[in-house]
Amino acid sequence: MRTSSLAGGGMLIGFNLFQACKPKAEPPVDLSQLNYNDFNAFIKIADNGAVTIFSPNPEIGQGVKTSMPMIIAEELDVAWKDVYVEQGKLDNENFQRQVAGGSQSIRFGWDALRQTGATAKQMLVSAAAARWGVDPSECTVSEGVITNAAGETLGYGDVVNEAALLEVPEDVKLKDPKDYKIMGKSAVNVDIDKITSGKPLFGLDYKTDGMVYAALVRPPAFGQKLVSYDDTEARNMPGVIDVVKIGEKVRALLAEDPGFGSKISSSDKVAVIAETTWQAFKAKEAIKAVWEEDTSVESTEGHDKKLTALLDGKEFNTMRSDGNIKKAFAEADEVLERTYESPFLPHNCLEPMNFYAEVTDEKVHLVGPIQTPAWKAGLVAKMLGRDEKDIVLEMTRMGGGFGRRLFGDFVIEAAEVADVIRKPVKVVFTREDDMGIGVYRPAIKYRIKAGIKDGKITAYHLKEAAINDGMYGLIPNFFPAGAIENYQVDSASYNSNITTGAWRAPYTNFLASAEQSFFDELAELMDVDKIQMRLDLLDKVKPEDDERIQYSPERMKEVIKVAVEKSGWGTKPSHVYQGFVNYYCHNSHVAQVADVEVVNGDPVVKKITCVVDCGIVVNPTGAVNQAEGGVIDGVGHSMYGDFTFDGGQGHAQNFDKFRLIRMREVPEVETHFIKNELSPTGLGEPTLPPAGGAIANAFKAATGNRLYQQPFTKNPELLKVPEKEVIG
């Protein structure tokens, strides 16, 4: 924690997330001598009382640019309407984890953000108390106005210059959640006016004087590399400034950091530099490039065989093993085994990948949409042989993230192009580049097997066959881990040359759907109530005896109970078919009920009731938006999302061939949050994974068919209601 006086009056507070506050205030310095970047995450209070709060984390649509400053403002005790929010820059010194990913911004920021606000408040109160010659404990604060026992008042702006000179207190008192005035009340998106009036906000909108545009010719198929190219025609096209080859520096970087290899192609690429975006796009098409097979080109058929062979094989990484599944299966009365499969998926952020870079001898200036600014600044420093201090990275608002902007291959490319041409340049992907040669959620298969003995589930075996990577270590400890005595999770992976990576709720985005469909089928086999079966399993979970279990059986039972109640489970008229799911991921507990009705002979998802326990809800309107968006995203991709490969090329390059959910297909979503005073947990992802399972289970109720393959529309014959059951 540090403070300093502003030259024109006022106070800056810098804070270091996830590190203890520095015990002593650093001496205030004149603003003219301040390196502004040292204070990119702070509260700024002017002597007229105006408050600016810098939001540290990247904004991808998850709402942290609104909710993180709300947490600071709450403890600072100012009126939300008086707060001006700005995006903080990348600052490794004052911040940690400036990342949009894993639904963790609020969970990890919770303590530090509250401390920051409360610390500033205490210093302001101390300054006022000193001026009055009273004890600070005699003062109260409301909306930035300090009042003493005699009823005299001072605004924050009146005492800010004195407050800035005080030592930073170590122990500050945080509010009781019961006293929250800002948190728990809906605050509209802080960028709403700019969004609705079309002001520049996004990476694609960013411009500087003299900036040029670059479009890159990339290998048309995974497994290919550039041999040669002819740029004669392109160079003669309007606006074209230069055509350059890049790739050498990326390969040198990959030699040092092979882990990044699954995120970026090592082939040479041809960058067409032009005065405008359209000129660059057009001239890119005029490049005559020759490609050759570098490694092998892959197909969906090949992936399918490989993944099945992995599931049938014996080479697994065992991620969790309780009891003895072999013995339990041998002794079981009945065994159920099912295999579930899902395809590759592009992220399809609506703002195509892009990044701005300017490289000079002194500095590297990077601007644009990136979920992992610190990681990318580090990679660029390494690639260009620069000191990390010479990399300045500014984050723009992002037109979607969904995991795609974690990888930053586009930052690396922009930096290499800028280094070659030495002009400020923005690399812009066409939609075809973005979808056709991207970084994908890989196809995956799960095989789940359960053993039943004397009417109880005695064994559970989950096998994963993945591409380029397998599930991360926390997932094997999610429900039903701890509920079944003999339990094992095994993972196997195949290495592909197709670039792959995290996609909103990695691994669980399909696993939840598969497991929750399996539970339903298991309950049918056992002839028990589907919800009671889940509650009975939860009764057996004892997190106090197993530190690997992060989920709470009690909180899970609560969301189940509320979902049953709010969805009218079991009380609907006969033409409404319901499907139930419950799931835990990203530290939050979720239960959902899907309502399917038959319209003109087809089952249609009409409504999803979604119940979430994510602890304290900072901003209700933003929270509902996240929950609904996650549910609809989950429904949409389970229904329609498909991406196949042939000869190393994806079948779709644009939205004419890749189907995203649209308005007419969207169900009603009714969201309920469990009210409690527990610290907040994830919300950007956890409502997505179970949604596919909820609709699969409701479709089963409506059609009699179990769905084992996503997208569900891939097997239209399974989405038909038997003739006799057609109503209306």
Added chain:
Amino acid sequence: MPTYQIKVNGESKTVDVAEDTPVLWVLRDHLDLVGTKYGCGIGQCGACTVHVDGTAMRSCSLTLAQIDGKSITTIEGLSEDGMHPVQQAWKEVDVPQCGYCQAGQIMTASAFLENNPNPTEEEVKNAMHGNICRCASYTRIKKAVMTAADNMG
């Protein structure tokens, strides 16, 4: 390159561009009107929607020849103060997540309501079906269009 006179947001502008340049890129790169977004370039997503003589059209698929003598309105020109009833409804309902598609959504909705001020929910769904919201803020888009219709009525 040829010179074109175009009318955007009530002002006459002269641009010097190749004849195949889509109106989208004329707006964004030549006139600095970046509120109109690039999403797909093939008229599939609706992020680039503008009004051409009051009709919602995809600016990525329009040439300058096609708008000759016509009047273009972009999100920046929908209202002077950002308080068109549709913009107001978007704020009231707190529609956006990432916000990238919303200018296109607002332009589609405002042209639709101009012709159909009292729509049914089904009509709203049909009208907005061509605009993709990747964050899936669809339920709020629908609600905001209905709200705007109420406020205009």
